[in-house]
Amino acid sequence: MAEESLVQEVTGLLPQQNCEDGVLFPIVLSPNPKISKAVQLTEAIKANRAWLDSLLHQSGAVLFRGFHVSSASDFNDVVESSGYEDFSYGVGGAGSRTKVVGRVYTANEAPPDQNIPFHHEMSHAPLCPSKLFFFCEVEPGTGGETCIVLSHVIYNKMKQKHPKFVQEMEQKGLIYTRVLGEESDPSSPVGRSWKETFMTDNKIVAEERATKLGMKLEWIEGGVNVLIGPLPGFRYDELRQRKVWFNGVAGGFKDKLNDDPSKGVMFGDETPLPDDVASDCRKILEDECFTLQWRKSDVLLLDNMAVLHARRPLITLPRRVLASFCK
Template sequence: MAGESFFHEVVGLLPQQNYHDGVLFPIVLSPNPKIAKAVQLTEAIKTNRAWLDSLLHQSGAVLFRGFHVSSASDFNDVVESSGYEDFSYGVGGAGSRTKVVGRVYTANEAPPDQDIPFHNEMSHAPVFPSKLFFFCEVEPGSGGETCIAPSHVIYEKMKEKHPNFVIEMEEKGLISTRVLGDEYDPSSPIGRSWKETFMTDNKTVAEERAANLGMKLEWVEGGVRVMIGPKPGFKYDELRKRKVWFNGVAGRIKDKLNDDPSKGAMFGDGKPLPDDVSSDCRKILDEECFTLQWRKGDVLLLDNLAVQHARRPLIMPPRRVLASFCK
């Protein structure tokens, strides 16, 4: 069977956005109903890799819905079928995750009643995954949606709203800070301990590994303060020839050791950000995002440079979403 005839593009059933040239965000693909036999997502992806890459390049997000993907093992097969090289979620990652099978991890294990702010995966690190896969193994009862937003649109909207801030951010870069405890904190979205984050219980080794990632450690009671940067608060997307928002300015995570989330980001010279920048950024992200109501079997593919993602609080359990990361 030739090319994209395996797929049927779904239009109009979900509140997709249309940002440029008629390209939808996200692009939604389901099995082609004209094919008599059941369409296997792994086979369809293998046969259509170049075409799917072109869709991802256009939109930044592709949702596969209606395919028979029911387990972590099935999901791992889907990831493998993409041909994308594995990105191991190891040293430096902030989210708490557990490896499930093969290249598959749990999504962030933060308490389900908390939201996870918009972010690009591992934007704080010098090396980050280029593509992300998510899979809904257990459909949420209510809440627990995953929200996605196009990074280039966020950059343009923030430039319109706060032109002076964006200029200063580009000139000075940003410093981000977070506090990691001595032990895992299950109550926080960034609850990994410094031992888990740097994969050692030796402070000297942790400092060396942090330095390799462009991080500086300051030991405090009960843990360590991690300072990252200065780093650019944006990236230039070489493939699409545009600037994209690539930072954690919108994130506000309060936990036991870091009770002032406003200090989570500052200019590269140590100057605080304007008071309204973070709140305005969150408003823009909320206005521009697509909110995915998960269905069992959904597989979501994101370009990590082009798209930020977030999680809304779960209202009615259960919910189980798995993740995989690609170079």
């Protein structure tokens, strides 16, 4: 039984948000203090998979706090214990990551002082992970919080605020343009080079792999324009029977090759988005999000269809958060 090894924290641990029907976001699970022996997270997950799946379905996010998970290897064991199939972070991903062990990668390696905007993982790819695990190996000094927000809430708020835009987005879809350099740019959250993105230094092979991902490459001096779409600006969450805000409208990355972030997202007919949409979307995301102050050994499980995530700038080093992706 779930209560034998895990207990759900409702008050006192952190200020969770209330979702529909009184469900908390995120749901927080801790070792049952009534058990004399130490509760191993891997064993607790194996024993309660169906219950945990139901919690994730209800809330979209489950935080495991207070368990002895101290290393990348421990975290890999936790991911394996879930029974979820591996989703390799490979061709097409925008963020720079390094494989650590097994199914574990570094989280986005963008400079710690930069903000990483809200996004669904690999939302621009035809296939994306369904679930994400994050693990705090080194607790941040100050800043570096991970923010999460329910995607259907953002869809509903944006439809209230910008009904005409949402209607046009649903009709036309969205086109994305990414500029990839010859070499990776460690100063950018989306700084993978085209060679790293497509895992080849052969332009013909890169074009073949891009085509399979629904991308078109236009070679320019020093790099390549990657054209993606048109793609829907939303997705329909079949499990929960609702529309979710599955797009990059609130992005706005600016780096050496992308000096005008507004050109990164357009309507499917290549007309520009209204000027105020992106800024309004970012404000709504901030207003509605839950901000997670990481503690060492925290493990966060997200439903990638239901929840957007972001990273606040790190003010005081160090910080080390690892990630794993599941089908």
